[in-house]
Amino acid sequence: MSTKIRLGILGGGGDSLIGVLHRVASSMYDSYQLVGGVFNPDLEQNTGFAEKIGIPTDRVYKDFDTLIAEELKLPETERMQVVSILTPNFLHFPMAKKLLENGFNVICEKPMTTTYEEAGILRDTLDKSKTIFAVTYTYTGYPMIRQMKEMIASGAIGTVQKIDVQYYQGWINPIIHDKAKRSTTWRLDPEKSGISCCIGDIGTHAFDMIEYVTGMEVKEILADLNYVYSDNKMDVDGTVLLRFSEFVKGLIRTSQIATGEENNFTVSIYGNKGGLKWEQENPNYLYHLTEDEPLKVLKPGHAYNSALSLDGSKLPPGHPEGIFDSMGNIYKGVAKAIRKEKYHPGEFPTINDGVRGMNFIEKVVESHKQGNTWIKV
Known part of the structure; x- marks a missing residue:
């Protein structure tokens, strides 16, 4: 059985630069396996994109709510452990909140929400969920x-x-x-x-x-x-x-x-x-x-x-390291936290x-x- 962390992605389909960045970064240290997600709001495009990047389509869902419902039906040993949110800003808060409420770890693009009030609610939700939450201020990597x-x-x-x-x-x-x-x-x-x-x-x-x-x-x-x-x-x-x-x-x-x-x-x-x-x-x-x-x-x-x-x-x-490597280091730190391994507090933004x-x-x-x-x- 694979020991890789099961990763889902919301957004980042098509020719999205941020989607490529996150997918490559997650693969760098062999810590994650992309198992599904909702890459596009259109199901046909969504499925077509999954086929293009070579992942099974059985866990490519028509929308976010379906992803939550279907993943929770799976045994804990099979369901997504962490979900990356790469959508436009206004979707960050409702998606992150529901993921945390249902026990998922979250990696979220910045800005984390659209208001400070929403950010405070998310922090309170995280305190109750006891999961891991990272914000991808990429350059810190x-x-x-x-x-x-x-x-x-x-x-x-x-x-x-x-x-x-x-x-x-x-x-x-x-x-x-x-x-x-x-x-x-x-x-x-x-x-x-x-x-x-x-x-x-x-x-x-x-x-x-x-x-x-x-x-x-x-x-x-x-x-x-x-x-x-x-x-x-x-x-x-x-x-x-x-x-x-x-x-x-x-x-x-x-x-x-x-x-x-x-x-x-x-x-x-x-x-x-x-x-x-x-x-x-x-x-x-x-x-x-x-x-x-x-x-x-x-x-x-x-x-x-x-x-x-x-x-x-x-x-x-002498070998250049760039923005993919930087994002990869953030994913690496999150993986350590999910696995409850020792990590430096500077390894990923919280x-x-x-x-x-x-x-x-x-x-x-x-x-x-x-x-x-x-x-x-």
Whole structure:
């Protein structure tokens, strides 16, 4: 009998990039077996997709409610153990809640829900279910981000005093400037995406990353958002000032209208003894800056890296590790938790990260609407 964790997936069918990412990531360490799911809302497309990726169609269900009902009929030794939610944002909460209530472990795309209130309900539901819940803030899985986290914790750059995170994309330009397109895409529909587009989609990555690598919590924010057109209800660009304490400050710069940018996510953390810088488009290099020595460049796979970083490195030095590997490390951590094995708390983002992310999104929008004022997080 296979000892692999039985995985179900909701969404991610067709040519979905996020679907490929999750399927490949789950297969990396031979810990999961994809047994079924609901990949598309149309049953014929759903079944056709399952056949295309080579999984049996007997557990490819017509809808989410049918999946729950039919899986619960199976013996515990056969039913799905964990379900990944890759659907549009507005479906995350009802799906995750019902899965938790029925004893399933959950891996959920971000943003975790569409409101902070929903996020709190999910956390309460998880407390009762005693299952495992992970939010896929994917970039926390990169080996050199994990190295950054451990170096900051060990005091390698001293006391953190300045944080600067940039996340620039340009993909929404062809949509935002076309009235017909921007009124039909779910990303710009508050009913499906929540109250924020840019901050909810990529700003929340930046926020989670800052708290992940520094180990600190943001206390106050001040936000200025750009909607580009008066009839557009969703932000597509924004800057957020951060306060961690009286003398520790930072900022998040995000945009989906940064023309020509692809996925320019840059994390810079400065302490009183040095700084660390990482760029998602060149993720195998962690730059260590100091005032009294030449620039140091750290790379994955070397013995000088931390145990957490090395555990997330699958290849010898000199072999690039990318976003599939990063997501794979998150799935690996979740597998350890499901199997009740020992794992590092930094191996996967938890529901608490998802809750803080939703709170951040709402506070950013509130700060902007109040005329760019400071708001407690």
